[in-house]
Amino acid sequence: MAGRSFLLRVANVNPANVLTHTDRALYRSIGIFILLYGGYAIVGAASFVDASSNYTHPWWQWLVGPPVAAAVIAYDRAVVGRVAVNYEHLESADPHRLLRRRTAGLYTGRMVLALLFAIVITEPLMLARYKGEIDAYLGTVHNRELARLEQSGAIAAFQRQIDGLRAQDAADDAAVADLHRLAESKRSAATSAYNQALEDSRAAGVSRRAGCPPGGFCDALVQQSRSLNAEATRLDQEASTVRQAQEPARQSRATQFAALNEQIEAQRTSNRTTVESAAGFGARTAAMWELVQRDFWGFGFFYLGVAALLVCLDCAAVWLKLVSHGNGYERAEARDARRRELSELRRHQQELRVTEAATDVADAGLDTVVREQRLLDAAVSQATTRLLAELEEQTRTALTPTR
Structure with missing residues (x-):
């Protein structure tokens, strides 16, 4: 069972609430896309580091990709595993109140991140794909430049x-x-x-x-x-x-x-x-676009096609999440969450009532103690007054001379 739920864990969903076959296929597909994206991000980040080092192939280029892939995968898992539960009207049985409306901010941020990765990671991969053609073009450009420098x-x-x-x-x-x-x-x-x-x-x-x-x-x-x-x-x-x-x-x-x-x-x-x-990243990018302009169907069509494919791979998991809003899994998660919230809310209300009753009892007991203390103080005061009066009377009688 653990092996069958591995892709569901990768997609950051609760296997216990994936009840239908369509939801299981959906979230397993999302898990596969996330794993594919992890490999793509590792290779792309290594290619970017290699391009940034002027293609010296540093050994540490493969150490940059895993953290980058882990960060983006964590973002994707947060987006995919998030269920927008509506916590209003918890006692209502209306199924339309289970989920909140989708928020654009989370998905917009992921799309912007995908475009940035398309520029930063996809471009080095495409430059590596056309390395031979780009090297030949740069050789011609360098020879022309050297000839110009010879003459001036x-x-x-x-x-x-x-x-x-x-x-x-x-x-x-x-x-x-x-x-x-x-x-x-x-x-x-x-x-x-x-x-x-x-x-x-x-x-x-x-x-x-x-x-x-x-x-x-x-x-x-x-x-x-x-x-x-x-x-x-x-x-x-x-x-x-x-x-x-x-x-x-x-x-x-x-x-x-x-x-x-x-x-x-x-x-x-x-x-x-x-x-x-x-002959670094900028020069090779300019050479690539020059080749694309010279022969679009030979270079540009394939270049744009592969770039679009990689961008789609980057956005596939979030896109599947976006179009599957309100599926059975999300409703099951929302019902469980609303049920737990309602239970916690009722428990909290009961605790508030118990606390209020205890407070009332404590207040009543405190009033009784205060009244008893007041009666005791009054009795002590009266007894003290009478005792002082009797002592004063006895003293007066002792001091009066006998005739």
């Missing part, structure tokens, strides 16, 4: 400084390369002049004379070739000198370049940490 802010300023340093390195390299290029062109011209001198010495050149006598065209070409080679050598030396002169500045720019790269990496790490930290 501190990283862009550091990059402009690096570009300036690279431009200075390129300018220095270009100056040295120009000198080497000029030296190479002079060597090419010297080689060309020397080849012409060789052809002229073979009588295949401009002068058509063999040999290379001093002062001739061939000799002039040789001298020109030597002069160009000497100029090329001087230019290479000048390029080396310029390169050595540029070395301190290059080292300084290399140091600045390394420092700027470190600052850029640090800023990128900071930006990534800042951007990826925007």
Whole structure:
């Protein structure tokens, strides 16, 4: 029997007054809904704690749900088990006077509590349901934000400084390369002049004379070739000198370049940490609604359906209580309560009458005692007066002289 009445105890009703099959089914259903709601509240509270901790999955998240579930279940049991007994006209047999009218305050408070739980608990459960889609959307949003931060802010300023340093390195390299290029062109011209001198010495050149006598065209070409080679050598030396002169500045720019790269990496790490930290409850809720707006039939319909189902589960026990007002169980409870109240009221009235009679008897006895005390006081007063008179007479007689 205890096992059969377990759900009735959960629903906070007296099994002795659940007389009909319909009432038994009703209150067992309420007990089942209360137990289901207990599990829902535990899981929902754990999900809320997990979302509040930015999904770090703290071990104590499962310790928050049971007290919350116990508090709400206690509220539901108070609402379900409450019978609004009418204690007026206790001697009347009219069945319409057994129960009072329903009060809206108790049920309104439970509905407000259900809406609050729907927002606080149902939302984390739905976010956990769509975790994969939300993570993918947040990844896209974070990448866009990181790209925007790369193109503006501190990283862009550091990059402009690096570009300036690279431009200075390129300018220095270009100056040295120009000198080497000029030296190479002079060597090419010297080689060309020397080849012409060789052809002229073979009588295949401009002068058509063999040999290379001093002062001739061939000799002039040789001298020109030597002069160009000497100029090329001087230019290479000048390029080396310029390169050595540029070395301190290059080292300084290399140091600045390394420092700027470190600052850029640090800023990128900071930006990534800042951007990826925007993945908590608020950001995930915004992402969820963005997905709902983009694809209502893919996300929104199922989201709203499950949310409505959980809200109905939250309110089911109180709703069944609300629509079953005045059932057989409540009338039986009301009759027992009115019978006990009438019995207590009559007992109280009898006690009042007994107390009143005892008070009257005590008052009468007190009046008798007072009257007797007054008679006694009067008798004592008279006796005292007579005794004093006799003593005075005796004294007077003793003092009168005998003739």
